[in-house]
Amino acid sequence: MAGTFDPNQAQNLAEIEKQFAVKAVEHAQTYWNLLEKIPPSSLKLTKYDDEIFEHTLREFPEFAAAPHTSLSKLDEEWMKSKEGKERWRGFINTYEKKIADFNFGSLIRTDSMKEYNETNTIFACGRLQISRNRLGLNDVAHETAKEDARKEREKAEKKRVGKKKSDAP
Numbered sequence: 001m002a003g004t005f006d007p008n009q010a011q012n013l014a015e016i017e018k019q020f021a022v023k024a025v026e027h028a029q030t031y032w033n034l035l036e037k038i039p040p041s042s043l044k045l046t047k048y049d050d051e052i053f054e055h056t057l058r059e060f061p062e063f064a065a066a067p068h069t070s071l072s073k074l075d076e077e078w079m080k081s082k083e084g085k086e087r088w089r090g091f092i093n094t095y096e097k098k099i100a101d102f103n104f105g106s107l108i109r110t111d112s113m114k115e116y117n118e119t120n121t122i123f124a125c126g127r128l129q130i131s132r133n134r135l136g137l138n139d140v141a142h143e144t145a146k147e148d149a150r151k152e153r154e155k156a157e158k159k160r161v162g163k164k165k166s167d168a169p
Helices: 014-037 049-059 076-080 082-093 128-134 139-167
Strands: 105-109 121-125
Touching: 014 105, 014 121, 014 139, 049 082, 049 128, 076 082, 076 121, 082 121, 105 128
Parallel strands: none
Antiparallel strands: 105 121
């Protein structure tokens, strides 16, 4: 008979980790693309956003305290601590029967004011984005994403114009 599953003792299988990583990167790219087009405060990620937002602030009152520094700049060490993991596990398990992939983590920026990069990204509970959005903590990311998209369009246009000129007789 199988014993109780202890996530702290579970083995990490390389193939499964790769699959999670691919899915997490796809989610991060999709989220960044959404931020380019939609102001975060009006972005709806799930039909449970209101419930998740209220639940997050109840379960993690440190995130509710203005100016929301502990939510805008995540403490990765605390999140990975035994206490942090237990609190997050208890929180997310509430949605087991409501949300598909309820416990799937995602890439999240540790500092909401900065873009995704190697030093500003961790794998954590993606439901944090809902609270960051509602509290306006992703507004800077929205402006950054819009600016990045504008620069990419300009770069593509210059490349297209340059190609036309080089193709001319």
